[in-house]
Amino acid sequence: MQSYSELFEQRGSSYDQAMLAFPEARRQEFAQVLDAAPARPGMKAGDVPAGGGYMRGFLPEGVEWFGHEPCASFTNHGDVVADAPSKPLLPLPWPDRYLDVVYSLAGVHHLEDKTALFREIYRVTRPEGRFALSDVAEGSKVSRFLDDFVGRWNSTGHEGVYLGAATLRELADAGWQVEASGINDFLWRFANRQDMAAFCGKLFDIGGIEAEGIIEAIETMLGTEALPDGGIGMRWSLMTVVSSPA
Numbered sequence: 001m002q003s004y005s006e007l008f009e010q011r012g013s014s015y016d017q018a019m020l021a022f023p024e025a026r027r028q029e030f031a032q033v034l035d036a037a038p039a040r041p042g043m044k045a046g047d048v049p050a051g052g053g054y055m056r057g058f059l060p061e062g063v064e065w066f067g068h069e070p071c072a073s074f075t076n077h078g079d080v081v082a083d084a085p086s087k088p089l090l091p092l093p094w095p096d097r098y099l100d101v102v103y104s105l106a107g108v109h110h111l112e113d114k115t116a117l118f119r120e121i122y123r124v125t126r127p128e129g130r131f132a133l134s135d136v137a138e139g140s141k142v143s144r145f146l147d148d149f150v151g152r153w154n155s156t157g158h159e160g161v162y163l164g165a166a167t168l169r170e171l172a173d174a175g176w177q178v179e180a181s182g183i184n185d186f187l188w189r190f191a192n193r194q195d196m197a198a199f200c201g202k203l204f205d206i207g208g209i210e211a212e213g214i215i216e217a218i219e220t221m222l223g224t225e226a227l228p229d230g231g232i233g234m235r236w237s238l239m240t241v242v243s244s245p246a
């Protein structure tokens with residue numbers, strides 16, 4: 001299994017292009033993790049791994065954002081702390097007990113050993129702080145879409161290590177007390193099916209298959225919904241876990 005850094009040195013720029021072209025597509029995804037552990041004005045919020053720093057735009061006004069991303073292939077860094085290519089994700093670049101809340105959205109399913117990251121996040125989080133982890137659940141439709149369809153057609157393959165009961169044990173081993181855990185269903189929203197295919201094609205670096213094939217896979221494996229504004233919603237879900245320092 002390739003490491004997070006190895007994967008996104010190859011396809012981080014394609015992922016970034018998708019997010020820049022359709023910045024509102026995943027709004028509900030960002031909203032559900034921010035709702036799980038709200039950040040309030042005056043707080044310091046960490047974002048690990050930060051990709052191109054997309055979460056920053058969804059935080060409330062007055063929240064100070066700190067992003068850490070090891071892959072320089074993401075071109076939209078802004079103030080993201082980016083190391084040289086293929087450097088490890090850890091250690092995190094902040095002092096002990098520095099952050100009020102830390103978010104990790106849709107990145108850790110590329111990490112085989114999550115405990116080391118959870119321990120580092122514990123180190124940099126204040127005793128009264130929160131850690132909100134949101135990623136693909138094992139055995140879910142999303143996990144099968146990623147491993148079966150995306151893994152067949154993208155440039156790096158896809159073999160995720162998804163969230164489940166083992167994740168809760170890893171969090172406990174790293175010093176966290178789980179306060180809430182559940183599956184959140186939501187939509188990625190687009191104006192039409194062609195935009196949906198273009199976004200997913202770039203986000204997952206899919207090649208060798210036409211847009212209609214991407215649309216068919218999404219509709220068959222995930223499902224879609226017609227939106228009141230005439231657009232289309234692509235069904236997606238994540239397991240979201242909120243923890244506090246034990």
